[in-house]
Amino acid sequence: xxxxxxxxxxxxxxxxxxxxxxxxxxxxxxxxxxxxxxxxxxxxxxxxxxxxxxxxxxxxxxxxxxxxxxxxxxxxxxxxxxxxxxxxxxxxxxxxxxxxxxxxxxxxxxxxxxxxxxxxxxxxxxxxxxxxxxxx
Amino acid sequence: xxxxxxxxxxxxxxxxxxxxxxxxxxxxxxxxxxxxxxxxxxxxxxxxxxxxxxxxxxxxxxxxxxxxxxxxxxxxxxxxxxxxxxxxxxxxxxxxxxxxxxxxxxxxxxxxxxxxxxxxxxxxxxxxxxxxxxxx
DNA sequence: CTCTTGACTTAGACAATGTCCAGTGTAGGA
DNA sequence: TCCTACACTGGACATTGTCTAAGTCAAGAG
Numbered sequence: 001x002x003x004x005x006x007x008x009x010x011x012x013x014x015x016x017x018x019x020x021x022x023x024x025x026x027x028x029x030x031x032x033x034x035x036x037x038x039x040x041x042x043x044x045x046x047x048x049x050x051x052x053x054x055x056x057x058x059x060x061x062x063x064x065x066x067x068x069x070x071x072x073x074x075x076x077x078x079x080x081x082x083x084x085x086x087x088x089x090x091x092x093x094x095x096x097x098x099x100x101x102x103x104x105x106x107x108x109x110x111x112x113x114x115x116x117x118x119x120x121x122x123x124x125x126x127x128x129x130x131x132x133x134x135x136x
Numbered sequence: 137x138x139x140x141x142x143x144x145x146x147x148x149x150x151x152x153x154x155x156x157x158x159x160x161x162x163x164x165x166x167x168x169x170x171x172x173x174x175x176x177x178x179x180x181x182x183x184x185x186x187x188x189x190x191x192x193x194x195x196x197x198x199x200x201x202x203x204x205x206x207x208x209x210x211x212x213x214x215x216x217x218x219x220x221x222x223x224x225x226x227x228x229x230x231x232x233x234x235x236x237x238x239x240x241x242x243x244x245x246x247x248x249x250x251x252x253x254x255x256x257x258x259x260x261x262x263x264x265x266x267x268x269x270x271x272x
Numbered sequence: 273c274t275c276t277t278g279a280c281t282t283a284g285a286c287a288a289t290g291t292c293c294a295g296t297g298t299a300g301g302a
Numbered sequence: 303t304c305c306t307a308c309a310c311t312g313g314a315c316a317t318t319g320t321c322t323a324a325g326t327c328a329a330g331a332g
Binding site for chain 1: 256261268
Binding site: 014016018019048049050051052053056075 | 307308309310311312313319
């Protein structure tokens with residue numbers, strides 16, 4: 001039983017074959033998959049699973065904070081199951097691979113009050129960009 | 137004559153009515169428009185302008201570094217003509233408004249070498265999220 | 273000024289990603 | 303075991319972006 005699935009059960013989710021498969025795909029390796037990649041891997045285990053269900057399930061997981069949605073470019077969103085450890089992302093500009101990284105310090109502290117323009121600022125996301133070893 | 141258009145001319149671009157209109161729309165007020173919003177405003181001035189031309193022109197401006205592409209969510213990219221002053225973005229989680237902000241320090245410096253995993257890191261984008269004064 | 277040429281634009285088909293809905297199925301409590 | 307609210311399916315639809323073939327035009331040459 002994956003940790004993620006266990007937490008979903010505690011939140012009162014019905015545990016269906018589809019949700020179990022999506023949770024297992026996400027929890028399996030901490031890669032950052034697109035919704036379509038999740039669907040492809042889920043289909044390998046449960047051939048009838050529909051695209052809508054994968055999208056719904058991912059959306060619900062994001063809503064309750066078990067999964068983070070990462071928009072690294074203007075294309076497909078990626079889903080990050082590592083929601084319980086604060087981290088930022090390092091993205092390859094060529095192939096789109098995403099790695100979790102932990103920079104030093106708190107990025108929120110770098111934004112002085114007079115640069116907040118009345119906003120209630122609650123989070124800072126940092127995306128580092130570059131080329132991965134395979135794409136150099 | 138807008139500054140942006142002037143710089144395009146210096147780069148040897150043919151100045152067509154379409155490019156002039158796109159440049160004027162972007163340069164007009166430093167709001168961050170989506171491609172479709174640019175197209176809508178361009179159409180108001182030049183009704184025949186096609187979607188493809190707006191996309192092409194925006195893409196070219198991004199390529200030559202006159203405009204920055206901002207992916208704040210998984211939806212439409214936004215275009216920021218303020219490319220010659222380094223800055224980050226503050227996004228309202230509810231209405232999507234984007235403001236330019238200048239945090240202190242260099243965000244790249246916060247990523248130590250042992251957290252770069254062999255990547256050649258070239259840039260850091262910071263997105264601050266919160267609620268704007270109108271949405272609180 | 274007119275001509276010429278190759279860069280530019282257009283319309284629309286197509287692709288990728290995401291959303292919605294009506295009908296059907298089923299998990300889990302009674 | 304049975305019920306029912308919740309979940310799933312398949313497919314239509316929406317949004318955003320890309321591509322191509324054919325027509326158009328900006329700007330330098332003469």
